[in-house]
Amino acid sequence: MLLWQLLGLVGSLMLCKGQKNGVGELCDDFTDLDFHECFLGTTLNVKLLLYTKSNLRCGREVNHHHLSYQPLFNFSLPTAFVIHGYRPTGAPPVWVDHIVQLLSEQEDMNILVVDWNRGAANLNYFTAVANTRQAANNLTGFILSMQEEGAPLSSIHLIGVSLGAHLAGFVGANLKGKIGRITGLDPAGPMFTGATAEERLDPSDAMFVDVLHTDMNSFGLRGQHGHIDYYANGGSDQPGCPKTIFSGKSYFVCDHQRSVFLYLCALNRTCSLTAYPCSSYSDFLDGRCLQCEAFKPAPCPMLGYNISRWRDTLLRLGQTKAYFTTTATLPYQKTSYRVDMVTWNQYLRWGVVILRLHSGRNFSEARIDRKRLKFEQYTSTRLLVQFDEDLQPIQKISLRIASGNMIGPRYKIRLLHIRLTPLDQPDSPLMCRYDIIMEENIEVAFRPLPCDPRL
Structure with a gap:
């Protein structure tokens, strides 16, 4: 029931395969794979689905090599790329349509869903990890084509979930850190723990990098990897998530997935999630970091899309850790x-x-x-x-x-x-x-x- 509340009217946004939009055009869909395809393993293929204010309910696949023939693509507008992570079952992420809708409400922009399900959908996680580099190279080439059409790199925002956060980091590194922003939602930990900055997401990958941690003691990555790192409930063990293995799949994925749902809630502005810069979670809980003096006259930083009020201060301060706590259910804020x-x-x-x-x-x-x-x-x-x-x-x-x-x-x-x-x-x-x-x-x-x- 909680998931349904969070996704709101996702069902009204989702279109079945081959369904037409209101003017009779066929919509392009996110790749939906059967489990046996994941079991056998998939070969990487990157598909880009474009959404704009004029086609929010009908994604259109973008040709990587002929951008000038994309009438819906406005290169003078900001562009947000949404990059999913590891998909062991091959099913599309349940949150894709919802994040498209919410991003469109932030400002007029191009939204590109990066569908690399063929490549991320493998029972062998190590294969999916290896595919992130090739997928990043593919995406880098596409962004360079955007630049040739007049899109400034500073107007590009990559939003990566789990393994997708590192993929976004590789794209940023390929472009010498000149893209505008990367948001990492609980960057993947397995195979990246102990990795060097070149081997994972890090602050040099974009002009501004913000990271949300929710599962550092399992599928997420410990440490600081952005200009600001948000740690929800200390960065692990989210309230309301199962504590025993008898809860099945939810025991393994609940904490990790919470990063996406917190971000969706913040985009929807139903969650006012204020974070307090602090050296440790313990000091935060002891009430030692509640003033946010460095940010005045702006308030304490908040999780979400618009970080313009805090960006200059954060870039001046260097890497900053910020903590907040949540409830177990919507709207999450305490x-x-x-x-x-x-x-x-x-x-x-x-x-x-x-x-x-x-x-x-x-x-x-x-x-x-x-x-x-x-x-x-x-x-x-x-x-x-x-x-x-x-x-x-x-x-x-x-x-x-x-x-x-x-x-x-x-x-x-x-x-x-x-x-x-x-x-x-x-x-x-x-x-x-x-x-x-x-x-x-x-x-x-x-x-x-x-x-x-x-x-």
Whole structure:
């Protein structure tokens, strides 16, 4: 059901083989192979399907050698290439039509789906890896032909998924890094771990390279490979994905595929996925990287198509790591607060924080239990607290510090002040409360007050 929600009206966009468009012309289709063809192995063939605003529902195959005879191709417009990855079953990717539709909504452009299914569809993964170089050479020749027709290399954007991300990198390297942008969606890890920059996607392959990681501990590639690398939920183990092998195929592919669905959601603008530049995921979760000072007056970087607000800063900073967390389902985004607390308790206590936001009868809970926190006399604690729901207006806040102390007296903890700063809506008012006496393991509720600017 979730997949169907994400793909929206994909069914209305997809045309069966040989189906005609509204004016009676036959549409060209993405290659659909049978499993036995993958089992026997396929020989590389690269097919380019062109989509523009005038033929969004009917791809037209482009002749590699006669571009001047392509009336739909406007060489003065930007061009986005969509490059799929390894296809062990030979079936077309389920997301192709949807990404075409969403890209067309960003700006007026040519969209080329790079269909190298014959070459990517092999049970032998090593054969598909070897084919990326030849496919890249084919695509390089086509882009050079585009350049001869007046298309500037800076107007070209390659979007590569998994193995397709490295294929895009090889194209960029062939063109001396002069193409405008490469977006890598969870670049493939197997056969590329430990590879040199020349053997994989890297920042020198384009004028700007952005990479999204979702499965670094399995099918994805660890490390930094772009001018900005986004790490969703730390870059591996995505929420909602199966944790045991008994879930079948989904156990193997869910984390890896999440990169595509997060990107689709960001293109659709239903996901506002803000990422925070930080040296590590641990520091991000500890609330140490929430200011984005280097990007001001622009906000923190966001995943998606339009990166113009951050591009110059990122190019100046060099390679940047940025982290964000998501929910398990659409629209994926969490509501984030920076929480600052100052405690003044007589005895040293250790515990985890459980915070609830209440609006009417509804509430949303966040449990900060990644590690036990230290509470002692005049201890200042900063936390990143994220909720699955954005409840408004906030009428009540409840807080519990769980120490795990099951026997003996409950020690009191004095909270000199607590301040909640909304990160997703910086213009929203801060919420504070002052001088609260609470007991460990006991929830205390209070109404938020306007914050004293002197504190």
